[in-house]
Amino acid sequence: MIVAAVLFGYTALLCTLMPRLLRGARWAERAPRLGIAVWQVLGVSSLAGAVMAGLALTVPTVRVSADLASMLQACVMALTAQYASPGGAAAGAAGAVLALAVLGRTAWCAGAAVLQIRRERRDHREVLDLVGRRDAVRGVVVLDHAEAAAYCVPGRHRRTVITTGALQALDDEQLTAVLAHEDAHQAERHDAVLTWAQTLARAFPRVPLFRTAETEIARLVEMRADDVAAARSGRLTTAAALLAVAGGRTPAAGLAAGGSTAAQRVRRLIEPHRPLNRARIAAGSLTAAAALALPLLVLGGPAAAAMQLNYCPDGTPPSQVTTMR
Ligand SMILES: [Zn+2]
Numbered sequence: 001m002i003v004a005a006v007l008f009g010y011t012a013l014l015c016t017l018m019p020r021l022l023r024g025a026r027w028a029e030r031a032p033r034l035g036i037a038v039w040q041v042l043g044v045s046s047l048a049g050a051v052m053a054g055l056a057l058t059v060p061t062v063r064v065s066a067d068l069a070s071m072l073q074a075c076v077m078a079l080t081a082q083y084a085s086p087g088g089a090a091a092g093a094a095g096a097v098l099a100l101a102v103l104g105r106t107a108w109c110a111g112a113a114v115l116q117i118r119r120e121r122r123d124h125r126e127v128l129d130l131v132g133r134r135d136a137v138r139g140v141v142v143l144d145h146a147e148a149a150a151y152c153v154p155g156r157h158r159r160t161v162i163t164t165g166a167l168q169a170l171d172d173e174q175l176t177a178v179l180a181h182e183d184a185h186q187a188e189r190h191d192a193v194l195t196w197a198q199t200l201a202r203a204f205p206r207v208p209l210f211r212t213a214e215t216e217i218a219r220l221v222e223m224r225a226d227d228v229a230a231a232r233s234g235r236l237t238t239a240a241a242l243l244a245v246a247g248g249r250t251p252a253a254g255l256a257a258g259g260s261t262a263a264q265r266v267r268r269l270i271e272p273h274r275p276l277n278r279a280r281i282a283a284g285s286l287t288a289a290a291a292l293a294l295p296l297l298v299l300g301g302p303a304a305a306a307m308q309l310n311y312c313p314d315g316t317p318p319s320q321v322t323t324m325r
Contacts, residue, residue, distance in 0.1 A: 001057075001091075003053075003056040003298060004053045004054075004056040004057045004095065006298050007049050007050075007052050007053035007056060007295060007298055008049075008050075008053045010049050010294060010295065010298070011046050011049035011050045011053065014042055014045060014046040014049065014209055014291075015046050015207050015208060015209040015210075016208055016209070018042055018209060019208045019209050019211075019212035019213070020208075022038070022039070022042075022212075022216070023212050023216065024216075027276055027280070027284070028216070028220060029220075029223060029268060030274055030275055030276040031275065031276035031280075031281055031284070032220040032221070032223040032224035032227060033224055034276065034281055034284050034285065034288075035216070035220045036193060036217055036220045036221060036224065037285070037288055038284065038287075038288050039197070039213040039216055039217050039220070040193070040196070040197075040213075040217070041288040041289075041291050041292050042209060042213065042291065043196075043197070043200050043209065043210060043213055044292065045291045045292050045294065045295060046207075046209055047102060047106060047200075048292075048295040048296070049294075049295045050098065050099075050102045051098075051099045051102050051103060052099075052295045052296075052298070053095070053098070053099075054094075054095040054096060054097070054098035054099030054100075054102070055095065055099050056095065057091045057092055057094060057095025057096075057098075058092045058093075058095035058096045058099065105203045105204070106199070106200070106203050108203075109199045109200075109202050109203035110196070110199045110203075113195055113198060113199045113202070114195065117191075117195060117253070118155075120251075120252050120253040121153050121154070121155050121157075121253045123253070124153055124251055124253040124254070125153060125157060125159060128141050128143075128153070128159055128161060131143065131144075132161065138162075138175075138179065139160065139179075140159075140160045140161065140162050140179070141159050141160065141161045141162075142161075142162055142163070142164060142167065143161060143162070143163045143164070144163075144164050145163040145164060145165055146163075146164070146165045147163055147165050147247070147248055147249065148163060148165040148166040148168075148169040148170075148244055148245045148247065148248050149161075149162075149163045149165065149166055149245055149247075149248025149249060149250070149256065150162045150163070150166050150178045150179075150181075150182060150245050150248065150256065150257045151182070151248070151250045151251070151254035151255060151256040151257065152182040152185050152186055152254060152255050153251075153253050153254050154185060154186055154189070154190070154191035154254075154255060155191065158186050160179065160182045160183075160186075161254070162175075162178070162179075163248070165248075166178070166244065166245050166248065169244040169245070170241055170244050170245070173233050173234075173237045174233070174237055174238075174240055174241035174244060175241070176232065176233050177229040177230070177232065177233035177234075177237050177238040177241040178229070178241050178245060178257045180228055180229040180232045180233060181225040181226060181228065181229040181238070181241075181257045182225070182255070182257060183228070184224065184225040184228035184229065185221070185225050185255045188221075188224065188225075190221040190224075190225065190255060191255060193217060193221060194217060194218060194221060194255075197210075197213050197214045197217040197218070198214055200213065200214070201213070201214040218261075219261050219264075221255075222261055222265055223265060223268065225257075226238055226242070226265050226268070226269060229241070230269060230273075235269045235270065235273060236269070236270065238269055239266045239269035239270050241257070242257060242262050242265060242266050242269070243262070243266055245257050246262035246263070246266075
């Protein structure tokens with residue numbers, strides 16, 4: 001029961017406290033890739049914590065043995081011990097329901113999200129192929145529209161789209177910055193990152209961690225794409241390019257250069273650039289790795305210890321069988 005309680009406590013802490021601590025963190029703006037990774041790790045770790053807490057309630061641990069018959073007997077004894085009492089059976093059933101519900105809900109929402117996004121992208125590509133014209137030199141699809149907008153439709157049949165309004169508003173350097181921004185979205189698969197964040201937020205809409213992570217990741221992937229563009233064209237040029245296309249609308253299937261966070265990103269680009277130093281990035285990465293590993297260690301520790309115990313011989317009372325809860 002202690003293992004399950006620790007895992008529940010850990011998951012609750014991640015889901016409620018971490019979004020308050022990390023929302024709008026300045027260090028994440030200085031290292032957007034690390035920020036994205038940390039939010040992803042928190043999401044995966046909280047999911048893993050909930051599932052493993054359910055497993056810890058459901059499945060007792062027995063010593064692993066080469067003697068299959070004896071090990072199976074121990075398994076039966078441990079299960080019998082756990083499920084002999086109404087309380088143990090109820091806890092086991094509740095744990096199984098929790099683990100299956102979390103896994104099933106996540107898988108269902110992920111599948112639905114992937115199907116919806118594929119359909120939206122396919123439909124949008126078909127429209128683009130009808131109304132847009134290919135610019136082979138720039139590798140983009142040009143749309144005749146007065147509104148200055150640029151976006152990409154990610155995936156295997158990717159398209160980078162730019163309007164004639166944007167071509168008129170941007171000079172060559174700014175256009176290079178915008179295209180570098182869109183290339184970064186495609187190269188780093190920001191669409192998949194966003195889809196996963198949206199999946200968790202829709203699967204568990206009442207969990208503050210997932211709601212905040214969706215917003216923060218959407219902000220940070222734009223900042224990361226801005227940084228790639230700025231490395232190529234300069235921060236002021238990228239800021240000017242963002243301003244030019246900030247008002248452009250983006251279809252649901254696309255990732256834009258502008259968007260609702262454009263003003264904040266422009267301000268970030270024109271402020272003095274202070275990237276996070278390597279030591280802090282290493283410390284953040286290690287912390288994220290520890291958060292990812294913690295549920296496994298909490299669950300695996302008692303299991304590993306159980307492997308060292310004297311294996312219960314025939315006739316051992318069920319109460320002496322090690323159980324992992
Ligand atoms: Zn973008």
